[in-house]
Amino acid sequence: MSRGFYALTSGMLTQQRKIDISSNNVANLNTAGYKREQAVTSNFGSLLINKYKQDGISKEAEPLGNVSVIRTVEESNTIHSQGTLEETGRSLDFAINGAGFFAMENNGDIFYTRNGSFNIDAEGYLYLQGAGRVQGEYGEIYLGTDNFEFQNGSITVDGEETDRVAVYDFQDYNSLTKVREGLYTSGEYPELVEYPQISNQTIERSNVDVTKELTDIMSAQRSLQTAAQAFKIYDMLQDKAVTEIGKIN
Structure with a gap:
């Protein structure tokens, strides 16, 4: 359950960062020589997935691979294409x-x-x-x-x-x-x-495509709202789980 909270929180922060970057691009639409920036996301931390097999009284782990728990905006990348x-x-x-x-x-x-x-x-x-x-x-x-x-x-x-x-x-x-x-x-x-x-x-002129930036902002806002709703559901489920466990004698 807590892993879901981490994933949703990181998703909300990532989408907000994308909105900030696109909004800054739009704000500099008329700044001479400005070059647009785009968000670069990366994995933040990972879990090592192992398969355990019983061999007598010891356990041997066979690595299966890594899975990311959180994805976040690592940096913004500047696009140095020619402006008009x-x-x-x-x-x-x-x-x-x-x-x-x-x-x-x-x-x-x-x-x-x-x-x-x-x-x-x-x-x-x-x-x-x-x-x-x-x-x-x-x-x-x-x-x-x-x-x-x-x-x-x-x-x-x-x-x-x-x-x-x-x-x-x-x-x-x-x-x-x-x-x-x-x-x-x-x-x-x-x-x-x-x-x-x-x-x-x-x-x-700047190389900002205002149509693309506004589309990216709307897409990020929808993802942010979806993650926020899912976060509320997770919170309700955890609260219910704690309450129900407390009733067990």
């Missing part, structure tokens, strides 16, 4: 078409993102709010103005090329650690993409 590119007409908007990330430097820390909705800070450097200054191939990109020309990744101000927007990629995206929505760090040294495809006056 949308023209904005804003000169400080950039989007990567293909693999790779923009790099930001902030007090010695390097962050990576697909969000190219940049601005110019008080000192004239290109930056992403809350992340840091955008990195070019020669360091922090200084503009001093939003009046510039952009072609093939190269930024030209007053007829002089100032820098090229750097795009970095990773062999293993599992090395990326999420800092906040659409912003990552990594312990792995990235590779500079030699010929990145970057569009100006364009941003990359």
